[in-house]
Amino acid sequence: MDYLTKPTRSGRSGGRVRVACLTGVAACLLIVGIESGTFLRHVFQITPIVVVLAFAVRRQRWTAPAALGLFGCWAFFMGLIWLYLAGVQTFFTGNYTPVEIVLTILIGGLSIVGIAASWGAEPTIGRARRILLSMTFAALQLAVMWLSLFGAT
Numbered sequence: 001m002d003y004l005t006k007p008t009r010s011g012r013s014g015g016r017v018r019v020a021c022l023t024g025v026a027a028c029l030l031i032v033g034i035e036s037g038t039f040l041r042h043v044f045q046i047t048p049i050v051v052v053l054a055f056a057v058r059r060q061r062w063t064a065p066a067a068l069g070l071f072g073c074w075a076f077f078m079g080l081i082w083l084y085l086a087g088v089q090t091f092f093t094g095n096y097t098p099v100e101i102v103l104t105i106l107i108g109g110l111s112i113v114g115i116a117a118s119w120g121a122e123p124t125i126g127r128a129r130r131i132l133l134s135m136t137f138a139a140l141q142l143a144v145m146w147l148s149l150f151g152a153t
Contacts, residue, residue: 014064014117014118014120014121015056015063015064015121017113017114017117018056018063018064018067018114018117018118018121019053019056019057021067021071021110021111021113021114021117022049022052022053022056022067022070022114023053024106024107024110025046025049025070025071025074025107025110025111025114026046026049026050026053028103028106028107028110029042029045029046029103029107030042030043030046031099031103032100032103035097035099035100035103036097036100041148041149042148044144044147044148045144045145045148047144048070048137048140048141048144049070052066052067052070052137061124061125062124062125062129062130062133064117064118064121064124064130065118065125065129065130065131065133065134065137066133066134066136066137067114067117067118067137068114068115068118068119068134068137069133069134069135069136069137069138069139069140069141070114070137070138070141071111071112071114071115071118072111072115072134072138073138073141073142073145074107074108074110074111074141075108075111075112075115077092077145078104078105078107078108078111079108080092081096081104082104082108085101
């Protein structure tokens, strides 16, 4: 059984689920970019996802913790958007079209499923390395998001 089909503790094929969720998040973000007229910004925002997908295809054993960090970030970002739409916070401001709102729901849902698939993966490296990888990829995603929104244009 290879890495992509290795069952999670819950018995599901976590690698395939992770890859599907990463691909889905990236695709939804590209559609948001098309819808909002910010396609290149969104291409930049998905670069950490593309890196993890490339290593998932190569069956790297650290893919699950890296993906966990990315899914956590995207769930957090979608939560901030939902809080804005509910009138609670103002960090992610703007006018969101109905298509973009549906896409935030999809991205959030895919992120939650991806978190579950990544969390439930059989540990292939030590706990400290898993935590470090998750935090590193979360920090990378935060940095990429920050640069795409506030960096030099």
